[in-house]
Amino acid sequence: MHTPAPSFARRLSASLITGFVTALVVHAAVVLMYFVSNGASGEALVALNNYFLAASLSLAVLLTIAALLGAFRTWWGAAIAGLVGGIAASALGVLYAVVSSGTAWSDQATAFLFTSLAGTSLVFEVGAVVAALTAGRALWKAALSWSRDVPRRIALVRPPSSRLAEGEITHLERVPVDAELAETQWDGYVAALAAEGFEVLDVAAADDHPDSVFIEDTVVIFGDLAVITSPGAESRRGEITDVRETVASLGLRVAEIAEPGTLDGGDVLKVGTTVYVGRGGRTNGEGIRQLRAILSPLGYTVVAVPVKKALHLKSVVTALPDGTVIGYPKLVEHPGVFGRFLAVPEEHGSAVVVLSDDAVLLSSSAPKTATLLADLGYRVVTVDVSEFEKLEGCVTCLSVRIR
CATH class of the missing domain: 3.75.10.10 (L-arginine/glycine Amidinotransferase; Chain A)
Structure with missing residues (x-):
């Protein structure tokens, strides 16, 4: 006896919960870590939040798409979603920072992008993988249960x-x-x-x-x-x-x-x-x-x-x-x-x-x-x-x- 396929609306709601809550966990963890290591000042908190905000929003969208495609059904799917999503979201965050500053793209901006991916944003990328494997998978299963609809016949x-x-x-x-x-x-x-x-x-x-x-x-x-x-x-x-x-x-x-x-x-x-x-x-x-x-x-x-x-x-x-x-x-x-x-x-x-x-x-x-x-x-x-x-x-x- 097979369980009926979840409706698209149910899968979409579960995917949105998984993507955005997992990204929020990553955002909070990374900002908190850098906040503590930078002296726990109010200005540092605001600056860190602003720096990672675009990347975190991008991660939320990417993880939502991955969840909708079924990536969180398996641990390796979640790991891939976290890794690819973390790197891509970090890159988008840097790109947004450069564009919003009004600076034209240059070799210096490209160097900054790669330096950031291997430096400041590395913690964000690792956090995305860990969160996808833990919080992401748990959220996906729980959200499907919370959003359970009457099976369609x-x-x-x-x-x-x-x-x-x-x-x-x-x-x-x-x-x-x-x-x-x-x-x-x-x-x-x-x-x-x-x-x-x-x-x-x-x-x-x-x-x-x-x-x-x-x-x-x-x-x-x-x-x-x-x-x-x-x-x-x-x-x-x-x-x-x-x-x-x-x-x-x-x-x-x-x-x-x-x-x-x-x-x-x-x-x-x-x-x-x-x-x-x-x-x-x-x-x-x-x-x-x-x-x-x-x-x-x-x-x-x-x-x-x-x-x-x-x-x-x-x-x-x-x-x-x-x-x-x-x-x-x-x-x-x-x-x-x-x-x-x-x-x-x-x-x-x-x-x-x-x-x-x-x-x-x-x-x-x-x-x-x-x-x-x-x-x-x-x-x-x-x-x-x-x-x-x-x-x-x-x-x-x-x-x-x-x-």
Whole structure:
């Protein structure tokens, strides 16, 4: 179970606290040290404060930027931030002193800069490193806790294209799709997510991409990491551009599957730290290899599963909140791969969206499965997605949930 990515506002507030308070600690320590060594006179205190003020303000800004970029998550990141920030801030402080004095830059000013960096400002630079490693890291962790916001539960969705009926199909016979009914069903699906507390965000419509409503295939979320896919159908590869921009705007880190690798998000089923990936018509071995290389350092185990009887793995199996994998037996080729497996009585009952620890979203075309899951103690929310099911879609395909 992964902690939701902190919102940008939360990270920004924590970064500002870290940067400015750490710089204040450095400023106070350096001024106090020189104040004592210069006889503890009032004039010396004022002069020292003025001398280091520009450098300290510069350090505050630089450390804030470093914190926002995640430097204070590790001790070595904090050390680098302190060292680079201390040197750069000292240089900016000297530059400000020269410019504010009205003196033109000269060789003498350059010599003064280097002399200061290796002399008077050296204590400031060392102090920046020490403070970043101690106060900075402690402040970063504490500030994130103090500024803790209610975790956002975001659902990314994408409006249906007017060309929806032209969408790709592989395992079904093409039948007419009622575009007006599809719009109504999509609205109902979005309303159901909103009613369950999800903040629903629309990705810009892509009318020239008939399958774009099936947004799940374009990105897979792992904590604060968004993996942009490489759709197996060439006609769908243009869908990823707007999705990439949207997840990046949410402050998520972004990784990508590159050609010749192909990967559809509908082939990726996450159960704890195990990631099952369907090897079928839309996802190839190279795509799975790249996903494994991305996720293994994060502690995930990628398990490849052959899929031949359906378009995607998640057309065949999904998981309940407790990690039990459910599926329609006639379509599941390798149920033993999943450990805990529960057969459901209807084909469309194999796809559920987890809404919370005790609630799931299910297609209304699987009433027997709804009864089964309710009997297991789950609250079952049903929606009609029949027009999307005609195109090998299901309830999972129509959104990407970010928790």
